[in-house]
Amino acid sequence: MNKKEFTGLYEDAISLLKQLIAIPSFSKEEQGTAVALLQFLNSRNILSHRRMNNVWALNKHYDANKPTILLNSHHDTVKPNKDYTLDPFTPLEKEGKLFGLGSNDAGASLVSLLAVFLHFHERNDLKYNLVFAASAEEEISGNNGVQALLTELGKVDFAIVGEPTQMEMAVAEKGLMVLDCVCKGKSGHAARDDGDNAIYKAMNCVAWFKNYTFSKATPLLGPVKMSVTMISAGTQHNIVPAECHFAVDIRINECYTHEEVLETVRQHVNCDVEPRSMRLRSSSISLEHPIVKAGLGLGLKYYGSPTLSDKALMPFPALKIGPGDSARSHTADEYIYIDEIKKGIDIYIEMLNNIL
Numbered sequence: 001m002n003k004k005e006f007t008g009l010y011e012d013a014i015s016l017l018k019q020l021i022a023i024p025s026f027s028k029e030e031q032g033t034a035v036a037l038l039q040f041l042n043s044r045n046i047l048s049h050r051r052m053n054n055v056w057a058l059n060k061h062y063d064a065n066k067p068t069i070l071l072n073s074h075h076d077t078v079k080p081n082k083d084y085t086l087d088p089f090t091p092l093e094k095e096g097k098l099f100g101l102g103s104n105d106a107g108a109s110l111v112s113l114l115a116v117f118l119h120f121h122e123r124n125d126l127k128y129n130l131v132f133a134a135s136a137e138e139e140i141s142g143n144n145g146v147q148a149l150l151t152e153l154g155k156v157d158f159a160i161v162g163e164p165t166q167m168e169m170a171v172a173e174k175g176l177m178v179l180d181c182v183c184k185g186k187s188g189h190a191a192r193d194d195g196d197n198a199i200y201k202a203m204n205c206v207a208w209f210k211n212y213t214f215s216k217a218t219p220l221l222g223p224v225k226m227s228v229t230m231i232s233a234g235t236q237h238n239i240v241p242a243e244c245h246f247a248v249d250i251r252i253n254e255c256y257t258h259e260e261v262l263e264t265v266r267q268h269v270n271c272d273v274e275p276r277s278m279r280l281r282s283s284s285i286s287l288e289h290p291i292v293k294a295g296l297g298l299g300l301k302y303y304g305s306p307t308l309s310d311k312a313l314m315p316f317p318a319l320k321i322g323p324g325d326s327a328r329s330h331t332a333d334e335y336i337y338i339d340e341i342k343k344g345i346d347i348y349i350e351m352l353n354n355i356l
Contacts, residue, residue, distance in 0.1 A: 006345075006346075009115040009118065009119060009345055010115070010341065010342050010345065012111075012115060012118070013111040013112055013114065013115040013341055013345065014098065014111070014338060014341060016036075016040055016111045016114070017091070017098065017103065017107045017108065017110075017111045017336075017341070018091035018093075018098070018100075019036055019040075020033050020036060020037075020075060020102065020107055020110075020111070021088075021089065021090075021091040021098075021100030021101060021102060021103055021107065022089055022090065022091060022100075023036060023089075024077075024089060025075055025076050025077055025102065026076065026077060026078070026079055027076040027077075027078070027136070027137050027138070027139045027140045027142060028053075028076075028136070028137060028140070028142065028144070029076075030053040030075055030076045030136045030137075031053060033053075033075045033076075033134075034050060034053040034054075034055050034075070034134075034136070037055045037075065037114075037134050038050060038055055040114075041055075041057050044118065046060075046118075046121060049152070051148060051149060051152055052136060052144045052148060053075075053076075053136035053137075053144070054133065054134065054135050054136050054144075054145065054146070054148065054149040054152075055075075055133070055134045056131060056132060056133040056134070056149065056152070056153065057117070057131070057132050058129065058130075058131055059117070059120060059121050059123070059126065059129055059130040059131075060121050060122055060123075060124075061123070061124040061126070062129045063129060064154070066126070066127065066128055066129050067127075067128050067129070067157040068128060068129040068130075068131055068153075068154070068155060068156050068157055069128045069129065069130055069131070069156075069157065069158060069159070069160065069291075069352075070131050070133060070153065070156045070158070070159035070160070070314075070318075071113040071114075071116060071117055071130060071131065071132045071133070071159070071160050071162075072113070072132075072133045072134075072135060072146065072159055072160070072161050072162065072310060073106045073109040073110035073113055073134065073135070073161065073162030073163070073322065074106055074110070074134065074135045074136065074137075074138030074139070074145070074146075074310060075102075075107070075110055075134045075135070075136065076136050076137055076138055076139050076140075076145075077101050077102035077105070077139065078139050078330050080101050080332070081330070081331070081332055082332075083332035083333075084332045084333060085332065085333055086099055086100075086333050088100060088101035088334075089101060091103075093338070096337055096338055096339065097335040097336065097337055097338070098335060098336050098337075098338055098341075099333055099334065099335045100334065100335075101334055102334070103324075103334050103335055103336040104164050104324040104325065104328045104329060104334050104335060104336045105163070105164055105324065105326075105328070105329035105330065105334070106138075106162055106163050106164060106322060106324070107336070108164065108322065108323045108324045108336040108340060108341050108344065109162025109163055109164065109322030109323060109324065109344065110134055110162060111341065112162065112322065112323055112341055112344040112345045112348060113132065113160065113162045113322075113348065114132055114134075115345045116345060116348040116349055116352065117130055117132035119349060120352065120356065123356075126356050127355070127356055128157070128355070128356055131153055131156070133146070133149055133153070135149055135310055138309065138310050141176075141277075141280055141308065141312070141313070145310065145313075146310040146313055146314070147313045150313075150314070150315075156314075156316050157316060157317075158285070158289065158291060158316055158317040158318060158319070159311070159314055159316065159317070159318040159319070160291065160318070160319055160321060160348070160351075161309050161310055161311045161314075161318050161319065161320045161321075161322075162320075162321070162322035163307075163309045163320050163321075163322045163326070164322055164323065164324030164325050164326050164328065164329060165305070165320060165321050165322055165324075165326065166323075166324070166325055166326075167300065167321060167322070167323060167340075167343060167344055167347050168300060168301045168302065168303060168321065169292060169295045169296075169300050169301065169302040169303070169319055169320075169321050170302075170303060170304070170305035170311075170319070170320035170321065171220065171284060171285050171287065171292060171302045171303070171304065171319065172220045172221055172254065172282070172283065172284035172285075172304040172305065173221075173282060173283050173284075173304070173305045173306075173307070173308060173309065173311055173312060173320065174221050174225075174251040174252055174253055174282055174304070174305070174306050174307075174308070175251070175252040175253075175258065175280050175281040175282035175283075175308075175312065176249070176250070176251060176252070176280040176308050176312070177250045177252060177258050177261060177262070177275050177276075177277070177278060177280070178247060178248070178249055178250070178275065178276045178277070179247065179248040179250065179262075179265065179273050179274065179275055179276070180245070180247055180273075180274050180275075180276060181202075181205065181245070181246050181247070181248060181269070181271045181272065181273050181274075182243055182244070182245050182271055182272040183198045183199075183201040183202040183205060183243070183244045183246075183270070183271040183272075184198060184201075184242065184243055184271070184272070185197055185198035185200075185201055185240070185241070185242050185243070185244075186240075186242055187239055187240055187241065187242040188239070188240040189238065189239065189240070190237065190238045190239060190240055191238065194240075195240035195242075196240070196242075197240045197241065198233055198241050198242055198243050198244040199233050199234070199241055199244045201244065201270060201271065202231070202233065202244035202246060202271070204269075204270070205246075205269040205270065205271050206228050206231070206246065208268055208269055209226045209227075209228050209248055209269075210226075210228070212226065212268065214255075214256065214261070214264070216253070216255035216256065217253065217255070218253050218254060218255060218304070219304075220254075220284070220303070220304030221253035221254060221282065221304040221306075222253065222304070222306075223253065224250065224251065224252050224253055224255075224256060224261065225250070225251045225306070226248055226249070226250045226251075227248065227249045227250075228246055228247070228248050229247055229248070229249045230245075230246060230247040231244065231245070231246040231247075232244070232245045232246070233245065248265075251306055252281075252282055253282055254282045254284060257281075258275070258278040258281065259278070262275055262278075279313070280308060280312045280313070281312060282312075283311055283312055283314070283318065284304075285317040285318060285319050286317070287302070289317055289319070290354075290355045291319050291351060291355060292319060294350075294351040294352075294354035294355055295319070295321070295347075295351055297354060298347065298350055298351065300321075300347070305320060307326060321348075322344060323336065323340040323341055323343060323344030324336050324340055
């Protein structure tokens with residue numbers, strides 16, 4: 001690809017990202033960005049499709065007899081936090097940075113992968129098909145996000161999932177299980193020695209979650225991590241509460257199933273325990289996989305990620321990699337460096353050139 005074509009890809013990607021930033025796209029409310037993505041693809045004479053707020057397109061010479069690579073990132077965002085000093089929906093380019101909600105997570109990855117898709121779209125000599133997919137509801141792992149989209153795509157052999165990883169390869173992810181726990185006691189008057197305080201019961205359970213260690217850890221994903229993140233009890237100061245509710249965030253490595261962790265919890269805590277979901281499992285891709293070897297050949301680093309992505313919902317190998325920094329995600333005055341987008345496009349194309 002010549003320098004002019006590279007420049008065009010960069011400019012298109014950055015221009016589209018600015019457009020997406022300006023359109024609110026909270027999870028389950030991505031209609032506006034879905035339309036913008038469809039219009040972008042249609043303006044380039046690329047046949048595109050939409051299911052709910054998921055958008056996808058196939059390379060021009062798609063061949064059902066060839067294996068397929070999915071290029072996926074999401075176009076939903078969290079809501080801006082209260083510490084923003086800039087308008088989260090006004091794209092501001094300043095000192096080599098592009099500010100705006102979703103710029104880093106994961107708008108930069110989305111537009112970079114779309115630029116890569118455009119680069120390869122017309123080729124008729126590819127060994128793989130390419131499918132570009134912009135998914136909804138990633139931030140909440142919603143049922144109408146990538147999980148609903150996958151049924152439309154046919155057989156996928158592996159995916160590149162765009163998330164801010166500083167273009168390092170996240171070859172594994174921890175799974176997630178959220179538990180809703182209830183400790184039950186008996187209400188009574190706080191001035192008398194009656195009732196059975198549910199808060200005190202909950203304190204013992206919370207202490208167990210804080211101190212218990214699962215024995216198996218791995219070099220990539222480390223140990224299972226449990227964090228009590230929400231707690232609620234009582235209605236007024238002079239009544240001993242009969243119930244105390246709390247939530248536990250559990251990040252699970254590949255050594256344990258959700259069922260095994262849940263059984264261990266129930267054996268040790270004196271409260272009712274119910275999982276919200278058991279579908280967000282740990283995942284990994286082999287270091288011998290062609291796309292990982294392509295990245296290693298370029299000198300890219302690899303690691304195990306403690307955070308989730310749509311990769312957790314994919315029943316095929318997937319590599320998480322993208323421009324930006326996960327530490328900036330969900331922060332006030334979120335930004336992406338313009339050069340990170342350019343570098344991301346370059347590296348994606350180099351990786352795929354090694355296997356296509």
